[in-house]
Amino acid sequence: MADPSHLIRQEIVSLTPYNAGLTIGEVRRLYDPPRIAKLGSNENPYGPSPAVAEALAATTGQLHLYPDPSGRDLAAAIADRHGVDPAQVILGNGSEDLIAVVCRTVLSPGDRMATLYPSFPLHEDYARLMGADVDRVTARADLSIDADGLLSAVRAAPKLVMFANPMNPVGSWLTGDQMRCVVETLPVETLLVVDEAYAEYAVGDGYVSVLDALKAADRSWLVLRTFSKAYGLAGLRIGYGIASSPALVAYLDRARTPFNTSALAQAAARAALEDPGHMATCISIVRSERARVREFLASRGIMAAPSNANFLFFDCGMESTVFATRLLERGVVVKPWKQDDYRSFVRVSIGLPSENEQFMAAIAETIA
Template identity: 60%
Template sequence: MADPSSLIRGEIRSIPPYNAGLTLEEVRATYQVDTIAKLGSNENPLGPSPALRRLFSDIGELARLYPDPQGRALCTRLAASFSVDSRQVILGNGSEDLIGVICRSVVRPGDTVATLYPSFPLHEDYTALMGGRIERVPVTENLTIDKAALLAAASRKPRMLMFSNPMNPVGCWLTPDELAAVIAALDAETLLVIDEAYAEYAAGDDYPSAIDMLKGKDIPWVVLRTFSKAYGLAGLRIGYGVVSDTGLCDFFNRARTPFNTNAIAQASAVAALEDLDHLAQSVKSALTERERLKTALAAAGYRIAPSKGNFLFIDAGKNASDLAVALLKRGVIVKPWKQPGFETFIRVSIGSREENDHFLRALADAEDVDAAKSAG
């Protein structure tokens, strides 16, 4: 592969790696000492307020000391699960933090970033903040990915091709053959960024893991994942990326804040990775309820996009923002989509059975009230 630094803005290349200091674990491992006075980072020896210990009984040094800036324990665990070098893994304050890091590192004023549409808004927003130009690849009339248009966009050599798979907010996805075709259409002048925030929910042989498909390919790439969804750690803000090579990952590390993931989040993510039963239960519940909700909505006459995520993208056939307010009045929160061309769509997360039933009742009631108003 060509030198990855050719993709990195000169401003980032000129920044030396941040000197974050050594962790207690590094000192113990390197110098074989048992007692350590950590006096290099201006930390409070008294630690946090006792009030925090009432919330987290074992919070201790996790709150008092700066976190490992590289998140080595978590990165090592993730690297092993994907069979990559731990130096290819980068942590973020949620995967959305890493979208910003990547855009700051790569996108220059006037550069083109191609993405699927409707998009996760931050794919477009961070590009715009760097002065980049968005090329949208809209979904088809059937609310599936337009594969021919996506291949055409890839062949035009954008600075970056960034999209979600499964797609957010729609839920549709690329099959292994379709993703392979996209990869084949790219070259070293384009950074491929695939946001796999919902990969754990994407059951079936028709959904590929991009990490496995991209290993060894002669193009630069990043695959983003998160602990916010299937692992249930949204409030802790912890995500990660797997990068095509260690050199490119090093440049991305220079563009992020040195301590962008906190110690409690890092430790929680390691624990979450070990609890495979909880992950399986979470995914099974979401898939079961997704199909039940989809069946009920289809029977009520709604158009629904195919989905591999823990959500459904639903055409309400009316102004989605007005419907969202009507649902709020009935105790239900959904997300009305506001990007042009999709203002009649709501994205509904898959909740518990009770929450989903609450949504269905509220939706039916809101529709009945609208029908009564129209008849009056």
């Protein structure tokens, strides 16, 4: 077979394939455990609101038609929820779709992008794909965010500053005061993108969404949210962004595919948005379980980073892929981290209480 490598852009060749994790089917085929706890992708184990199934059923009669390319009904509902103009809302095939759209829209070869580290890999990958250079602000030794380092990176006026808050994979977060400092420091020539994929889980402890601070800022910005996590719609792939202006959305629209969110996904997201009680119940249980799992890890001498999301990040004391394989043999799926300087770290999602019990039992056996 012909070798295509000479046809491929160097930016593609140099990228590390994204670690999407194993599916339940793959784990069953490879290890055949009696039970599987899928704790590698930060999904909501309780699933979406029951209203979602009704919304999907009501939409099936229109599957032969293209969806609204702008998702205007959903965008209006999102805008109402956040107190913005619907023209400031852009939809994506998951929020990572919008990360790619931003990078295609803004970055040129040689531009600089700043982010927190360790990072959600696609923040860096899509920037590098456009030929940009990435400046990392590495977490402190205790895995808290280096807020002073971030401010220094912002002052350097890169073309793009993009990071998650709460931080993925660590779970650390910037307080409202720290985020306001970032906003006040933001140069006019820099686009700020704050990925708030886990904002729904981030209750208290100084965390506030950056959106209110940004609304009054005369700068260009974008806040990303997703329906994949707390809303339980990961399988339908839908997220959204709230932009500083309709003009920014209009430019982003030129770089996205016209029908990047399906009619089913739009209908499901609207239904999920209208049932905040279901999500609040799920979040309450997850936060309680997160504390329980973190305490268990500490009792075994494993110190997980403080987290304001639906996962924990910890040093397993060995190559993370080896550790993760030992858990897979016990039917537990976690995410071994593969970025430099963090290859002994693992991220585990908080699942159902029974899944968390399975994880803790597997940890006990693995350590023993």
